[in-house]
Amino acid sequence: MSEEQIKNLEEQFEARIARDEKIEPKDWMPEKYRKTHIRQMSQHAHSEIVGMLPEGNWITRAPSLRRKVALLAKVQDEAGHGLYLYSATETLGISRDEMYEQLHSGKAKYSSIFNYPTITWADMGAIGWLVDGAAIINQVPLCNTSYGPYARAMIRVCKEESFHQRQGFEIMMKLANGTPEQKDMAQDALNRWWWPSLMMLGPTDDVSVHTAQSMKWKLKRKSNDDLRQQFIDQTVPQAELIGLTIPDADLKWNETRGSYDFGEIDWDEFWQVVKGHGPMNKERMKARVGAWERGEWVRDAAMAHAEKKQERKQKQAG
């Protein structure tokens, strides 16, 4: 194809997206669109998969059967969300194995929030309430994104996600209304998860490199700073309601903006964690790669069994 033809196709392509048309797997698309989507969607899938680890940590020690079934269901949902997203990403021409390889080798990133440890039961509450809360704010606009398979996967994810946040808030509420020790535990979890949750919504707009292009492709409908403000405005009253204090001395309602002003985010910490120096980066990858390697003989055996069954069937038919 000549350069002019490509340019022509690109213009038509951008116009389709501007008209709110969806792009489907077999449609022509610019290489950059394909690559950007593979990167963002696989990163999203990896986050769901690695995201199971911090919570999986507490399944055996959930304080009641009610909490245990809920946490199990939530972690199972995360596995499901990872699978929806992996299969949607595969429609762009990358194989599942390549994506796993990228995750396991550290080439692909996942949400840095999962590199923090879950040291008490209250962390299950804080993750559901704050981390899933921030994730929902990120994900809802993606239900309308331009790439059809991604948009459809996000619709399923968002439908299922709201129970995650509610179960987390309920855990926090129960602890906050419990004994002084329980309330302290809830406050401590909020103190540790608040800032990482704000960071989860991404770098500030002035340093975010992909924003303009992603807005055009509807991979992003609102800027990181807008999403962060929305998250803060919605979460602060919820904390007040259950008597917990947001760990930010500069947090103050701004009458003219109709929003909360908030303190400086420690972006050095964010970049340290992104670069692999968070408290749990190594453990997470060790657990993930270990599970993949220990499962290899099972995958091989399942394939061998399937082939044997197929052969037997063919012999009987022949």
Added chain:
Amino acid sequence: MSTKNWPLWEIFVRSKNGLEHRHCGSLHAADADMALENARDVYTRRSEGVSIWVVESKNITASNPENNGELFEPAHDKVYRHPTFYDLPDEVKHM
């Protein structure tokens, strides 16, 4: 690395009797039986289905969007295939 990867399957779910099976996504499985079991866990955790079809992805033949012109445009100018193309006197209320 495994010697052979599990193939990809397309999953179709009937949400209730009376409705058609609808494509809802894909997954990897060693064979059709495992694809059915995995589909149950991945796509019907909240009673989304009463019946599942699985088809190995490589068995699906899809039309090419580049041929959409030849394939679908001829229908655009055949307005006479729609009831609104025909003139009826106002007296005819239901037809």
